[in-house]
Amino acid sequence: MSPFGHMSPTRYRTLAGLCWALGALGAVSGAQSELRPASTLPTQPATRPQNEEYWLRVTAETLNLRSRPDTNSVPVIRLERDAVLRAVGSQFGWHKVVPPEGVFSYVSAAHVARQGETEGIVSVTSGALRVRVGSLIQDVDPAGADVQTVLERGTSVRILGAAGEWLKIAPPAGVYAYAADAYVTRVDDDVAARLMAQQGVASRPVQATASRAAARPVRPASVPTTTAPDLSGPWGQRLVLVEAAIETEAARPTLERSWDALILRLRPITEQHLEPTVARLAAAWIRDLESRTAAQEALRMAQELEQRGARERAQQERELARLEQVRQRAATRPAYAARGELLPSLAIGERQGRRLYKLQDPLTRQVEAYVDLDPESQVDLESLVGKYVGVCGARRADESLGADVVRVEEVVVLESERPASQPTRRQP
Numbered sequence: 001m002s003p004f005g006h007m008s009p010t011r012y013r014t015l016a017g018l019c020w021a022l023g024a025l026g027a028v029s030g031a032q033s034e035l036r037p038a039s040t041l042p043t044q045p046a047t048r049p050q051n052e053e054y055w056l057r058v059t060a061e062t063l064n065l066r067s068r069p070d071t072n073s074v075p076v077i078r079l080e081r082d083a084v085l086r087a088v089g090s091q092f093g094w095h096k097v098v099p100p101e102g103v104f105s106y107v108s109a110a111h112v113a114r115q116g117e118t119e120g121i122v123s124v125t126s127g128a129l130r131v132r133v134g135s136l137i138q139d140v141d142p143a144g145a146d147v148q149t150v151l152e153r154g155t156s157v158r159i160l161g162a163a164g165e166w167l168k169i170a171p172p173a174g175v176y177a178y179a180a181d182a183y184v185t186r187v188d189d190d191v192a193a194r195l196m197a198q199q200g201v202a203s204r205p206v207q208a209t210a211s212r213a214a215a216r217p218v219r220p221a222s223v224p225t226t227t228a229p230d231l232s233g234p235w236g237q238r239l240v241l242v243e244a245a246i247e248t249e250a251a252r253p254t255l256e257r258s259w260d261a262l263i264l265r266l267r268p269i270t271e272q273h274l275e276p277t278v279a280r281l282a283a284a285w286i287r288d289l290e291s292r293t294a295a296q297e298a299l300r301m302a303q304e305l306e307q308r309g310a311r312e313r314a315q316q317e318r319e320l321a322r323l324e325q326v327r328q329r330a331a332t333r334p335a336y337a338a339r340g341e342l343l344p345s346l347a348i349g350e351r352q353g354r355r356l357y358k359l360q361d362p363l364t365r366q367v368e369a370y371v372d373l374d375p376e377s378q379v380d381l382e383s384l385v386g387k388y389v390g391v392c393g394a395r396r397a398d399e400s401l402g403a404d405v406v407r408v409e410e411v412v413v414l415e416s417e418r419p420a421s422q423p424t425r426r427q428p
């Protein structure tokens with residue numbers, strides 16, 4: 001039977017199940033996102049009600065999440081670009097999202113029995129406890145803040161802090177924040193997982209039922225399942241062929257997929273009027289493929305950020321290692337009385353039956369010092385002639401030579417420290 005018959009969804013897997021099953025970024029990056037028939041895709045614009053779960057990426061430099069779908073409502077938290085949100089529906093240009101970590105609500109401390117530092121039980125004697133809006137951005141008077149929900153006696157709350165006669169608690173079930181559609185974009189599970197891993201955010205299910213979903217496809221409740229489009233016509237058959245090509249492309253690694261050619265094949269199907277249902281399906285497929293293209297780009301950017309960070313960390317480690325080597329060499333290097341290229345002293349020759357050597361700067365050709373070797377010394381200066389060396393020993397001035405003389409105790413070859421170039425000759 002054609003996969004169009006039952007319209008079974010195969011694309012949107014919940015990130016919770018994916019991360020619980022794979023556990024790490026490397027595994028998430030290999031996850032596959034498959035196309036599902038267009039009639040099961042969430043193709044409604046954000047101005048119409050939708051009741052489904054999906055991921056959002058912040059595309060603005062900063063985004064204020066608000067307490068109501070209204071720009072005049074209280075901003076509860078400010079997020080930066082590439083922050084990831086879990087949305088549970090949208091309407092009139094706003095997405096309803098699960099409050100991210102850090103967002104809080106206010107309740108009266110007088111009506112919560114503390115069970116420890118972070119736990120409490122609602123203890124109202126009658127009625128219900130009002131939960132009011134809190135904000136990480138602006139000062140809010142809890143007594144006059146909007147009521148988000150009410151809690152019955154015996155309800156557990158997670159306490160985050162205190163502010164006078166009020167407690168800050170984690171937003172209870174049924175409390176959401178709102179993101180304007182113009183500043184976010186939908187992303188699939190792969191991209192959401194990569195962005196959260198890049199930011200060091202632990203992936204977790206947003207509802208108790210999410211862990212049961214695992215990687216199982218989820219059908220939006222609003223999608224009818226009793227009817228299927230008629231694809232027996234010529235345009236429907238063309239759509240079937242495109243479907244096969246899409247499935248082939250979807251089997252490739254995520255970042256190697258290319259949807260442009262398939263979008264071009266779908267365009268004529270959307271423009272024909274003989275089979276309007278098929279045209280609508282093709283248009284929905286195009287929107288989905290365009291969404292996949294945007295998700296691929298976001299995933300590619302996340303990978304580039306990750307790779308750039310790895311390169312920078314590697315470079316930093318190399319620099320630290322080099323500095324440590326320099327430090328160790330400096331700590332163990334003896335104090336040289338003089339350095340230079342060791343050469344025989346042709347001008348002075350022998351002195352008291354001993355041949356003198358000189359240490360000459362290889363760049364300036366100036367004599368740094370003469371070298372005097374004790375007759376009983378085991379140092380073989382002849383074998384070191386022509387090398388750049390450091391000489392340890394007592395240095396003294398010799399008026400007869402008009403220069404300093406170093407009494408050799410030790411000679412260390414320093415070829416790696418020899419100056420690399422000749423100085424520029426001065427013009428006369």
